[in-house]
Amino acid sequence: MVVPSHPSLPADKVSLRRLARQRRRAFVESLAEGERDNLESRLAEVLGPALVKSRITGGYCPMPNEISPLPAMEAATHRGTILAYPAFSDHQSQFKFLAGEPEEPGPWSCFQPLLDSPEVFPDLVLVPLVAIDGHGTRLGQGKGHYDRVLAKLREHGALLIGVGWRVQKLDETIPAEPWDVPLDGFASPDGLEMFR
Structure with missing residues (x-):
């Protein structure tokens, strides 16, 4: 493996x-x-202790080149954890976490639960990212979907863990905007680093 x-x-x-x-x-x-x-299986092991404490875990279906949290989430179902995924009703809507398996393509070409699935507020959210710094500042895809939802999830007590490959953790500081919600930690196959 070349870094x-x-x-x-x-x-x-x-x-x-x-x-x-x-x-x-x-x-x-x-x-x-x-x-x-193998690396995605290691990520599942790294996330194991956090998943054990979670009643409802929010995850995502990975885009190309994103690390997949699906092996970790699958392991969590064996412990009775309720799984939830972001679901959009249309291109203009804010997503909600809906309980259930991602069964249908949503408006952004990502699979999501059926729209009549129950809305839930996860106590653990596995957050996709493009990059993250040592303060928990997350750089996302640039559309603001998570920016609009993370504050509400934090108000409901969610632990926000960014997940990615180790090369996505930057030594440099990412410029933060007033609406950015810093993540609580970052998990990669190399381990879990908590920021707060």
Whole structure:
């Protein structure tokens, strides 16, 4: 496995997002056959202690090059954890976490539970990201979907854990906006780092 080196990161979010996506793609493309599955299984082990404490876990269906939380979530179902996934009713709506398996494609081409599934408020949310810094500042895809939902989830007491490949954890600081909700920790196959 080759970890790509990176030059000094740019300060603006658009450039930083582009560079972080390139690093993530290069990392995934460098993995030997079967290595990705092994790393995602290790992520499930890393998340095990947090999942044991969770009654309702919110996750996501991964986009290409995103690490998959699905092995971890599948393991959680064996302990009786209720699983929930983001669901959008249309392109303009804010997503809600709905309990159940992701069975139908949503408006953003990600699978989601059926829209008549019950809305839930997870006590643990596995948050996808493009990059994260040591303060828990998350750089997402840029559409603001999670930005609009994380504060409400935090109000309901959710523990917010970003998940990704180790190359997505930056030494540099990501510029934070007033609406950014810092995550509580970051999990990769290499371990779980808690920020607060």
